[in-house]
Amino acid sequence: MNTLLEVSNLKKTFGGLQALADCSFSVEAGKVTGLIGPNGSGKTTAFNVITGYERPDSGLVRVAGIDVTGASPGRVCGLGVGRTFQLTRVFARLTLLENIQVGSRGVPRGKRKALYSDERCLELLDFVGLSRMATELAGSLSYGQRKLVELATVLAQEPRVILLDEPAGGINPTLIEQMAERIRQLNKDGVTFLVVEHNMEFVMGICDTVAVMERGSVIARGEPGQVRTDPRVLDAYLGGALDDEPPAAGISLAATGTTDAGAEEEL
Amino acid sequence: MGTQISKAVVDGILTGGVYALMAAGLTLIFGVMQIINIAQGILVVLGAYMSYTLLTYLHIDPFIGLIFTMPLMFGVGVLIEWGFIRRLKQQNRTALSILVTFAIAIVIEGVLTQFFSADLKTLDAWYVEKSLHVFGFYLPYIYLLGFALAVGLLGALYVFLYRTRAGQSIRASVQNRTGAELIGININRVSAMTFGIGAAVTAAGGMVFGATNSFNPNSGYDLISRLLVIIVLGGLGSIGGALVAAVVALVIEDVTAVVWSPVWASTMFFAVLIVVLLIRPNGLFGRPEARAQ
Amino acid sequence: MVQPATIAAPVDPLMTPTLRVTRRTLLVVSLLATIAFPFIFTNPAVTSVAVFTLLFVGAASAWNMFSGYTGYMALGNAVFYGCGAYFFANVSNHFGERGGVNLFAFVPLAGLFAGLVAIPVGWLALRTRRHTFVVITIAIFFIFQLLAYNLTSLTNGSSGMQLPIPPWNAATYNTYFYLAALVVAVAAIALSWAVKRSGFGLELLAIRDDEDRAAGLGVRTNRVKLATFVLTGFVTGMCGAIYAYYLGSIYPPFAFEAIFDVTIALMAFLGGLGSVSGPVVGALIIEPVQQYFTLRFTGGGLSLILFGVLFLAVIRFLPDGIVPSLGGALRRRLNKARAPGVELGPVPDGPEGSISAAAPEINGGLAR
Numbered sequence: 048m049n050t051l052l053e054v055s056n057l058k059k060t061f062g063g064l065q066a067l068a069d070c071s072f073s074v075e076a077g078k079v080t081g082l083i084g085p086n087g088s089g090k091t092t093a094f095n096v097i098t099g100y101e102r103p104d105s106g107l108v109r110v111a112g113i114d115v116t117g118a119s120p121g122r123v124c125g126l127g128v129g130r131t132f133q134l135t136r137v138f139a140r141l142t143l144l145e146n147i148q149v150g151s152r153g154v155p156r157g158k159r160k161a162l163y164s165d166e167r168c169l170e171l172l173d174f175v176g177l178s179r180m181a182t183e184l185a186g187s188l189s190y191g192q193r194k195l196v197e198l199a200t201v202l203a204q205e206p207r208v209i210l211l212d213e214p215a216g217g218i219n220p221t222l223i224e225q226m227a228e229r230i231r232q233l234n235k236d237g238v239t240f241l242v243v244e245h246n247m248e249f250v251m252g253i254c255d256t257v258a259v260m261e262r263g264s265v266i267a268r269g270e271p272g273q274v275r276t277d278p279r280v281l282d283a284y285l286g287g288a289l290d291d292e293p294p295a296a297g298i299s300l301a302a303t304g305t306t307d308a309g310a311e312e313e314l
Numbered sequence: 315m316g317t318q319i320s321k322a323v324v325d326g327i328l329t330g331g332v333y334a335l336m337a338a339g340l341t342l343i344f345g346v347m348q349i350i351n352i353a354q355g356i357l358v359v360l361g362a363y364m365s366y367t368l369l370t371y372l373h374i375d376p377f378i379g380l381i382f383t384m385p386l387m388f389g390v391g392v393l394i395e396w397g398f399i400r401r402l403k404q405q406n407r408t409a410l411s412i413l414v415t416f417a418i419a420i421v422i423e424g425v426l427t428q429f430f431s432a433d434l435k436t437l438d439a440w441y442v443e444k445s446l447h448v449f450g451f452y453l454p455y456i457y458l459l460g461f462a463l464a465v466g467l468l469g470a471l472y473v474f475l476y477r478t479r480a481g482q483s484i485r486a487s488v489q490n491r492t493g494a495e496l497i498g499i500n501i502n503r504v505s506a507m508t509f510g511i512g513a514a515v516t517a518a519g520g521m522v523f524g525a526t527n528s529f530n531p532n533s534g535y536d537l538i539s540r541l542l543v544i545i546v547l548g549g550l551g552s553i554g555g556a557l558v559a560a561v562v563a564l565v566i567e568d569v570t571a572v573v574w575s576p577v578w579a580s581t582m583f584f585a586v587l588i589v590v591l592l593i594r595p596n597g598l599f600g601r602p603e604a605r606a607q
Numbered sequence: 608m609v610q611p612a613t614i615a616a617p618v619d620p621l622m623t624p625t626l627r628v629t630r631r632t633l634l635v636v637s638l639l640a641t642i643a644f645p646f647i648f649t650n651p652a653v654t655s656v657a658v659f660t661l662l663f664v665g666a667a668s669a670w671n672m673f674s675g676y677t678g679y680m681a682l683g684n685a686v687f688y689g690c691g692a693y694f695f696a697n698v699s700n701h702f703g704e705r706g707g708v709n710l711f712a713f714v715p716l717a718g719l720f721a722g723l724v725a726i727p728v729g730w731l732a733l734r735t736r737r738h739t740f741v742v743i744t745i746a747i748f749f750i751f752q753l754l755a756y757n758l759t760s761l762t763n764g765s766s767g768m769q770l771p772i773p774p775w776n777a778a779t780y781n782t783y784f785y786l787a788a789l790v791v792a793v794a795a796i797a798l799s800w801a802v803k804r805s806g807f808g809l810e811l812l813a814i815r816d817d818e819d820r821a822a823g824l825g826v827r828t829n830r831v832k833l834a835t836f837v838l839t840g841f842v843t844g845m846c847g848a849i850y851a852y853y854l855g856s857i858y859p860p861f862a863f864e865a866i867f868d869v870t871i872a873l874m875a876f877l878g879g880l881g882s883v884s885g886p887v888v889g890a891l892i893i894e895p896v897q898q899y900f901t902l903r904f905t906g907g908g909l910s911l912i913l914f915g916v917l918f919l920a921v922i923r924f925l926p927d928g929i930v931p932s933l934g935g936a937l938r939r940r941l942n943k944a945r946a947p948g949v950e951l952g953p954v955p956d957g958p959e960g961s962i963s964a965a966a967p968e969i970n971g972g973l974a975r
Binding site: 412425542600 | 750
Binding site: 098099100119120121124125130136137138139140141145148149150152153154163200201204 | 806809810812813815816817819820821822823824825826827
């Protein structure tokens, strides 16, 4: 097993709020790993810590064995880690093509020449289906289109691992399927993924393995099918129903007899 | 030397208080509206000219004249906000506000030059010449009265901000503009009020400035450069910071004049900013801009 | 992954081959005309205004190269202007008792000096974020102005410095300065254009839109900003040097003049922030006007009032600037002519960079 990304015992507190409490998980190279959990469980904080936007209070972040804890986002990116954001970030006054080109500028000089060609960037735009809008300003795009541009910009750097923050959020079902399809395609080409997502259907559809966070730490790990019937996970989502998934037949909290703090009281 | 330094410190505190008042207005405007009012300097000069006019032509004592000049300046501030600032697009707002207020400052300077010419003027009242003999040195009355005025007005500002509804809405707007709008605060009115207050304090500051310095329309540049340094030193948006920064900077300047040389005193004033920013890039009490996620 | 074959980016209507050729010809023609100008219009009053205008073209372009592209509004460029001026004054007094064409050789040196000054100034100022940045540049400006008054060994303080006066006769005197200023102006424009086209320029524009994201993508934002800032200092310093030489004497309030900072910003705004030709257009319009005001309304505050009002009018009615507004209007016309209903935007490599207009263009009606 080749671990590409590894976080160990991350702790992060914001004022009175403990966002990460002994959070540990690893991402295997070549796989699509999902990171799920109820709102406020610390998923985005974990992303921010991994990619250098936040500094953890303690703990380790390693990319391909190299310690990047507390490194700047630029440095983490330089090690082949790409990332998209929940609230899409594009360069609004640049065209789509230019947005992608900025992505290709961020790589070390040696790689830059090859990646920076107009041709290659247009390819990437085409991959996300937006090549006919190459000269549009990114600021005039819809939310879903921006997501795609963001993805293409990250791809311009040929990252080893891409962290996607809610790729399926706020877009229509057709686009969601297209997004999933692209992720699958890229994964087949060898790109590793770590995906934060609330849309369970999406997660089940593309993830090889899933980690579940609750209140700042990982409470369960395993294959999607396994995890979704895991009682601890059901607990975490307060009542068992994982978003749009109906509870698995025959299982209710009363039957499992859980007594974890914060769980529903027995029926 | 010792008494000289002590006097310099006291002078610094007294003048610092007055600058603090004017800087407080400036930083408040920034806090609420995210704009930098470059015209603040010339508004002080305008205030000085107003007091001068009242004194020279109507023989109204400068302090009493404040009853007229402060509301008048408040009106000027509201007018500027309504006429120019409000129309600024959200994008690039701060940068544009600098240019716009600079332009307004230039216009006001031009108007003042037309009416009063470039001759140096000063406010002469009975207490300007007299001093209080205390602790072995002479403190001009005007400095003491000016300081008292500044403290009084700052106190009033504090009461206003922390004990009234209107002040509360101002503070809310500083902390979260959108949130404030969402709970029903009329941002336009708050902005106008804030700008008015920011201008009104320059009436008072201008009066004291005019009584302690000779001035002409060109004096605005020096003033605004100092005020800008003070608010950045204190941390943009922080009134408390402006107070501390004003006093500290003025004291250092006055002490430098005594200890080193008057020639380098002003340079030192600005140098303090550089030194502080090297250690604390956001000023003494500024909040670092969070890295956007 | 993808078939690369036939993906063609949509074409900007202002970039068709015919229009390209037209533009190039126009460029060459106007360059030749500009060079010929002082030989045709020999009235010294006219050429004098022309010299100042060219200097401002250079300074405004330089300002725009940093502030327009990155969005960091620097209001202290007079520092470089003044440093260039004083450096040139010192050096030319040292080496040339008589003025002459050879003294122009010191102009690039003055630029280098200003560029060197820009390194610590830029390093200090760029540690802060945008709002504070502006104030720092203003504060640094005042420090330098004070230094000019106080470092009498270098600057002679308020008595100012005299420069060698070249021995040219009155008829052709201005022409030499005109040509020197032209060289610097053209260099500034060319530099501005080259930066805009390059990947380096792209990084600057990305910084303008979302600096943190650019940094997160691996762009070396600090380096890029500082490098551009130094370039700006270099060009502005050269302008200052020629200015000092032309005036024949230099004093602190003229070398370090607060209104200078605001004027070049206004010129860039008027013409179009972030575009290459914008500052040029802005300078060509504003400087003659400013000269006229100073001549016509001396002494009183009228020139100030008019200048301020002009300023406000520009910001109010032309917030995007002339060039982007014209470019946009022209594009819309051409688009309608070609294919009604399909609107296209600009492509990356035009000198009239309206892609970086002060406000984002929202193209309506495009099929999504």
